Amino acid sequence: GAVVSQHPSRVICKSGTSVKIECRSLDFQATTMFWYRQFPKKSLMLMATSNEGSKATYEQGVEKDKFLINHASLTLSTLTVTSAHPEDSSFYICSASVLGQGAGYTFGSGTRLTVV
Amino acid sequence: RKEVEQDPGPFNVPEGATVAFNCTYSNSASQSFFWYRQDCRKEPKLLMSVYSSGNEDGRFTAQLNRASQYISLLIRDSKLSDSATYLCVVNINGSARQLTFGSGTQLTVLP
Numbered sequence: 001g002a003v004v005s006q007h008p009s010r011v012i013c014k015s016g017t018s019v020k021i022e023c024r025s026l027d028f029q030a031t032t033m034f035w036y037r038q039f040p041k042k043s044l045m046l047m048a049t050s051n052e053g054s055k056a057t058y059e060q061g062v063e064k065d066k067f068l069i070n071h072a073s074l075t076l077s078t079l080t081v082t083s084a085h086p087e088d089s090s091f092y093i094c095s096a097s098v099l100g101q102g103a104g105y106t107f108g109s110g111t112r113l114t115v116v
Numbered sequence: 117r118k119e120v121e122q123d124p125g126p127f128n129v130p131e132g133a134t135v136a137f138n139c140t141y142s143n144s145a146s147q148s149f150f151w152y153r154q155d156c157r158k159e160p161k162l163l164m165s166v167y168s169s170g171n172e173d174g175r176f177t178a179q180l181n182r183a184s185q186y187i188s189l190l191i192r193d194s195k196l197s198d199s200a201t202y203l204c205v206v207n208i209n210g211s212a213r214q215l216t217f218g219s220g221t222q223l224t225v226l227p
Contacts, residue, residue: 034215043203043219044160093159095215105215107159
């Protein structure tokens with residue numbers, strides 16, 4: 001089945017630093033990937049839609065200058081949390097849609113970010 | 117009102133019990149419906165899609181009522197391994213392929 005690889009799975013960083021999270025589609029091409037954030041005991045919230053070769057589409061309330069998204073190839077999207085603060089600590093998950101496979105939404109394994 | 121609403125639980129049931137989860141959605145234009153399962157600190161994984169006619173996969177039965185904007189998941193003969201959070205997921209804007217998640221219903225199956 002379709003696999004989305006997300007790296008790193010866990011990261012601890014200091015306030016003010018930047019963290020890059022990678023999301024790769026391993027056996028299919030993903031023109032669109034989605035980035036979600038999930039706080040403890042809350043639902044996944046869509047942050048942005050990452051489009052290959054063009055600018056990402058951000059959801060209302062998500063700062064595009066803080067959460068930089070790059071989707072330079074059909075198999076890789078990256079999310080960079082810039083100048084991270086403790087309130088950015090969360091579980092970040094990417095997903096990609098696989099054409100022709102039923103529901104077709106495959107998720108990466110997630111990145112648990114802790115900003116200290 | 118939340119776009120997708122679920123009873124958060126927790127549901128604590130003995131092994132072998134039957135348990136049902138409900139979900140309501142607010143947008144009548146919603147096109148696709150799913151149940152996902154999420155284990156603690158893990159990514160969501162698709163459990164099953166939900167079709168208008170209702171569908172079954174082993175011990176799991178999903179139903180959709182478009183008129184009432186209501187989705188259900190029934191788990192029969194529950195196993196310890198069924199313990200997880202079950203997410204009701206709706207695709208509201210099909211062309212954008214975006215998913216809206218409920219906050220999940222937590223299930224613990226007890227020995």
